[in-house]
Amino acid sequence: MENDLYAVVGHPISHSKSPRIHSLFARQTGQPVEYTAIQAPLDDFAGTVRSFFARGGKGLNVTVPFKEQAWTLADRRTPEAEKAGAANTLLLDSDGLLTADNTDGRGLVTDLVHNHGVDLRDKSIMVLGAGGAVRGVLGPLLAERPAELTIANRTVSRAEALVELFRPDAGATRLSACGFEDVADRFDIIINGTSASLQGDLPPISPNVIGADTVVYDMMYSLTTTTFNQWALDQGATRVFDGLGMLVEQAAESFRIWRGVRPETAAVMEELRND
Numbered sequence: 001m002e003n004d005l006y007a008v009v010g011h012p013i014s015h016s017k018s019p020r021i022h023s024l025f026a027r028q029t030g031q032p033v034e035y036t037a038i039q040a041p042l043d044d045f046a047g048t049v050r051s052f053f054a055r056g057g058k059g060l061n062v063t064v065p066f067k068e069q070a071w072t073l074a075d076r077r078t079p080e081a082e083k084a085g086a087a088n089t090l091l092l093d094s095d096g097l098l099t100a101d102n103t104d105g106r107g108l109v110t111d112l113v114h115n116h117g118v119d120l121r122d123k124s125i126m127v128l129g130a131g132g133a134v135r136g137v138l139g140p141l142l143a144e145r146p147a148e149l150t151i152a153n154r155t156v157s158r159a160e161a162l163v164e165l166f167r168p169d170a171g172a173t174r175l176s177a178c179g180f181e182d183v184a185d186r187f188d189i190i191i192n193g194t195s196a197s198l199q200g201d202l203p204p205i206s207p208n209v210i211g212a213d214t215v216v217y218d219m220m221y222s223l224t225t226t227t228f229n230q231w232a233l234d235q236g237a238t239r240v241f242d243g244l245g246m247l248v249e250q251a252a253e254s255f256r257i258w259r260g261v262r263p264e265t266a267a268v269m270e271e272l273r274n275d
Contacts, residue, residue, distance in 0.1 A: 003034035003054055003245060006258065010063035013039040015273060018061055021251045024271060025263040033259070045069045053092050056103045060090040061251070061257040063070040067102075067132060074100035082168070084136040089254040101257060104133070105140030107250025108191075108219065108243075113144070115245050118146035118189065118215050127151050129193035130158035133219055137193065138166050152183050152205065159269075180204045190232070192218045197226040197250045210235035221241040245269055246260065 008018040014037070022035035040048035045066045051062060052193040061068040067086035071077065073089060075097040081087045087100035125146045127134055130153035141149060149170070153159035159177035167175055182207050190210070194203050197220040210216070216232040221244040225233070229240040248265050256262040 001166045004058045005052075006033055006035045006059045006061075007038045007052060007057065007064060008061040008063060009040050009052075009066060011039055011042055011065060013063070013255075015140045016063065018063075018246065018251060020272070020275075021248055022255065022270060024268045025252065025255050027257075028263050028267070029261050030257075030261050031254075031261065040066065046073055048199075049073060049098075053098075058092060059254070061254055062088050062090060067136075067201075068258075071100055074098045076100070078102070080105065080119060080139055083139050083166070084132075086132050086136055088250065089257055090170045091257055101254075102136050103250040103253035103257070104246070106253050107248075108137045108217075109140045110249040111146060111204060111241070111243075111245035112175070112189075112215075112217060115249075115269075116215075116239075116241055120146050120189065120265070122147045123188040124185075125189045125191065126187040126209065127191045127193055128180070128239035129153055129195075129204070130155070130162050130177075131193070131195075133195075134166075134193035135218075137161045138162065139169055141191075142169045142171070142173055142175075145171060146173055146189075148176070148203070150183070150187070151175075151177045152180050152203070153177070154180055156182075179219070183209055185209065187214060189215045189217070192216075192220070192228045195220065195224070199227045200227050202228060202231055203217070204245045207235040210237050212238055213235050214239075216240040217243075219246060243273060268271075 020045040026033035048181040051094045076099040078101045081100045081102040084102040089101040156179045218226045218228045221242040
């Protein structure tokens, strides 16, 4: 039996762990999956997608800088993708229509709640950043019903725009926006959704936000401790996590959407850590 074709599309793409992750999922579940990486030209993402599906492809993951374009290209969008304004998972359904989903937020919440035992309900959460990565995770975070969720960003108006967009989903959660320099309170959970760690930089927030019990999560991942997590440890945090688990869990959600079976993730994460 021939394998079904899947791929991740981005630019650049050579660094992507997705082919490794999905090959491990396929081996574990016995699913006939062949998964590759495709570097699309910056000016022809749509053509790359059409070409992939024309040659029999079944589904795509989408990474930077094409997640918004994937959202635009889709014929249908899940409610989560609709609100995120971006898609990381594309599926050609039985009607031949391109359906978009966004599994990033579910990946983050699954990693925090199930892998690390972090209870989000009735907690105070601060999310740093107001770009696409943050917009993609706010819905699933709010669905866990924290007591409050504060979006802090260098440009406050961008954080305020996200507050307005997600206010209908907030329920009893106090949803607010502020600038990095305005943050003074201690939080139960801090999630870094900026890409500053990749450049070795830090969002300029007060160390007062960190307590010994504060859970710190950097959505970036690294073979060593990320810059942000190291800063948190230096301020006395004892529970810090990077985004590798989020990466694997969002991939498992994509695999479930495509194949109808959700892989076990713990062994895959361990293998990636040891690569």
